[in-house]
Amino acid sequence: MLFRFGREKKISVNYLYALEGAIHDHDWRDITPHRKQELRDLWVQLRTEIAEH
Numbered sequence: 001m002l003f004r005f006g007r008e009k010k011i012s013v014n015y016l017y018a019l020e021g022a023i024h025d026h027d028w029r030d031i032t033p034h035r036k037q038e039l040r041d042l043w044v045q046l047r048t049e050i051a052e053h
Contacts, residue, residue: 011048013039013040013043014028016039016043017031019034020039
């Protein structure tokens with residue numbers, strides 16, 4: 001998603017939460033704070049990598 005829409009800055013970290021919930025078949029609001037932080041860190045890393053290219 002970031003590859004396709006990242007440059008347009010339309011992707012929020014909430015998309016990652018929703019994707020995580022869908023993959024693991026649970027509500028995104030049930031994701032632990034620790035896992036949410038991991039996903040936010042991943043989101044920042046991916047956006048940085050895409051911006052460099």
